[in-house]
Amino acid sequence: TSTNFSGGPIFRPTRWLTLMADYYYIRKNHYIAPNPVGTTNVANAYLAGEALPTGVTVTPDIADPQNPTGQLRPGIINLGYVNTNKLVTDGFDLSFEANTQLPGVFHEVHWYSKGTATFVRRMNLTNPDGSVYRYAGTLGPYGAVSASGTPRWRANWSNTLSWRKLAVTPTVYYTSGYRTTAEDQTGSGTAGNCADALTSSSFVPLGQCKVKGFWDVDLTVNYQFNRRWSAYANVYNLLGFKSPYDFGTYGGYLYNPSWTQNGVVLRSFQFGVKVVL
Structure with missing residues (x-):
């Protein structure tokens, strides 16, 4: 059984700008999880x-x-699985949207901008014995999600500039860093302890237990020839950001593919033509 709640205000300071902020709360009772013995x-x-x-x-x-x-x-x-006491997560969803023509000499250019961000305040699993595993900002839950973890912040911001039949859209993505600890592996109360950091490699620098945040910038260019034909070009990881080292995950070797896959592939390109039949 689960209990869910979300709500928050919407602000429209001008006719072309909208600001939104939501608080969310999710509680799942008798949540099925891997055996907490680790x-x-x-x-x-x-x-x-x-x-x-x-x-x-x-x-x-x-x-x-x-x-x-x-x-x-x-x-x-x-290990098998168990019915835990409960899983509780809550946090904030923030977003804004702008939709307008640019002023002055750029009045023919239409600007559409949208940004979203999610902050995970907590993600706590209460075991049958009453102990609590705190996952937010760590690699936990380790076994349930292949050690991809629970970063506290994830955000993206896209801006589309349209001029006649041409549209250009750069998009920025951000995922915050996290500790390479997971309380479902080393026990309750160990999330902030570097001595309990998990490692899947023997090349871990001494004392390192935190993965850096990751940025990514993608670019899309689209040209609409007519109602049926259009051409596009995509550039992924435009600025060539590299994945930070993650010595604790086992989903990928020395990096976390759930959040930083583009940082391993590095800059890549895609071209195509779309036809509406």
């Missing part, structure tokens, strides 16, 4: 020969050819 804890218990939590199993890996009589590593850890 793979790290299970792996450590298995290697230490301790009893595993109820319902959790470990399939050993194949023997090490260099040490065939050594202890087998945990190959597959089957």
Whole structure:
């Protein structure tokens, strides 16, 4: 079961400008989530020969050819799922929209601008035992979303300038940085502790536990020949921003493909013709 609420004011200071701000609240009761014991804890218990939590199993890996009589590593850890107490997230959605002709000598140019931003104030999972995992601003939930994480800020701003049959649209995207911690892996209260940072690589610089924010700028150019024919050109990651290193995610090697894929591909181009039949 879930409870959802959103609401906020709309301002129109002029006939061509609209400002909006919404607060949202979402609560899901008995939310299905991976077992909160965490793979790290299970792996450590298995290697230490301790009893595993109820319902959790470990399939050993194949023997090490260099040490065939050594202890087998945990190959597959089957945690299963649980009905947690609740998942609560809330935050703010902000946006503005402008639609007008430019003044003066540029009066033939039409300007349409739209910007949106989302701030995740919290994303908290309450487990059956009452402990709380706080995911906002971290890589959590780690297992449920392939370690893509929950950045607090995401925003974009596009501006379309139209002159006769030509339209040019640059769009700016931003995703804020986050810590490479995840409380569903290392336990409640560890989100801000660099000592609990997750790593999927042995090349992690000493003490680094935060991924930088990522910017991206795309450009679209469209020319409308007539009602049926048009041509377009797209440039992705126009300024060539590179993905920041993420040593904790396992969704991609040393980078987070959920938020920074264009920073690995770098600048790319697309051209085409559209025909309306």
